[in-house]
Amino acid sequence: MADTMAHFLAKYNSNFGVGLKTEHFQGRHVFEVIEEAHRPEAREYFQQEAFFANIPVMPDSAEVIKALTGRFEVFITTAAMDVPNSFTAKFDWLQRHFPFIPTSNIVFCGDKSIVLADYLIDDNLRQLTNFRGEGIIFTAPHNVNETRFRRVNNWQDVRTLFLA
Amino acid sequence: MADTMAHFLAKYNSNFGVGLKTEHFQGRHVFEVIEEAHRPEAREYFQQEAFFANIPVMPDSAEVIKALTGRFEVFITTAAMDVPNSFTAKFDWLQRHFPFIPTSNIVFCGDKSIVLADYLIDDNLRQLTNFRGEGIIFTAPHNVNETRFRRVNNWQDVRTLFLA
Numbered sequence: 135m136a137d138t139m140a141h142f143l144a145k146y147n148s149n150f151g152v153g154l155k156t157e158h159f160q161g162r163h164v165f166e167v168i169e170e171a172h173r174p175e176a177r178e179y180f181q182q183e184a185f186f187a188n189i190p191v192m193p194d195s196a197e198v199i200k201a202l203t204g205r206f207e208v209f210i211t212t213a214a215m216d217v218p219n220s221f222t223a224k225f226d227w228l229q230r231h232f233p234f235i236p237t238s239n240i241v242f243c244g245d246k247s248i249v250l251a252d253y254l255i256d257d258n259l260r261q262l263t264n265f266r267g268e269g270i271i272f273t274a275p276h277n278v279n280e281t282r283f284r285r286v287n288n289w290q291d292v293r294t295l296f297l298a
Numbered sequence: 299m300a301d302t303m304a305h306f307l308a309k310y311n312s313n314f315g316v317g318l319k320t321e322h323f324q325g326r327h328v329f330e331v332i333e334e335a336h337r338p339e340a341r342e343y344f345q346q347e348a349f350f351a352n353i354p355v356m357p358d359s360a361e362v363i364k365a366l367t368g369r370f371e372v373f374i375t376t377a378a379m380d381v382p383n384s385f386t387a388k389f390d391w392l393q394r395h396f397p398f399i400p401t402s403n404i405v406f407c408g409d410k411s412i413v414l415a416d417y418l419i420d421d422n423l424r425q426l427t428n429f430r431g432e433g434i435i436f437t438a439p440h441n442v443n444e445t446r447f448r449r450v451n452n453w454q455d456v457r458t459l460f461l462a
Contacts (some may be wrong), residue, residue: 209412215401221385237379238409244402248373250414250430266414 194289215244358453379408
């Protein structure tokens, strides 16, 4: 839903005067790729409330999720526990961009093994592995080599998988 | 875990110079009992971050929950979605009083039907009803007449039920 990587790269490239793109770290985490000297400052971005407030919405995500709510009970599960400062910013972001999701269907949790649902769409391998229903992997640079889950590359793929 | 009612009554009684006690509203919600003229101001308490930060811990709750973690996987599920201002205050409160609960085991959600667990200990009838495992009712003034769930009156009862 949130294009965190695009937002991170824009900020990182602007701060350090570089031109890092997702093509440069396929199959690896971005923090394994960026210069070691840049890492502390880059990690700091994720501690800033403003960083979360301004993340762009992924193409088609609002439209497809709205369509999903017509056929499924949709919950948004977000792992905010690593960055407690991000709770309110993430909540406000969801309310602003996905106003059709009732607040009662928003879940902040650190470990998605606690989530009772049929499907979890996520880009995080640990969360997909812990989840007890079927995990659907949403492509992100770091997870391109993973083969254990059904894969969606974008929100149109989600539409095809669940609504076609 | 949090003695929200004791905290509310202390503040309410002090603000309005009255002496309301839990005995005065057995079987009813406190907002059905307090004077109508007081209600808007009293509802405001729950919109204040400071209100949540200062709620006292229930007797024995830390000790019993710590003991439970030795035998169970314990998650704390708290319905913070009605009061988005309370996220950080609740999170900090849990970290301060229950530091042995990993942050990954804290869940903020509005609807506990999404929680996958064997038991839910809660005082809220709606959450107990929505939950898909076994709900255990924790006595609070408003729920004393409810008979559909196994009941615990305090944290020593929880210890007896799960650890005896």
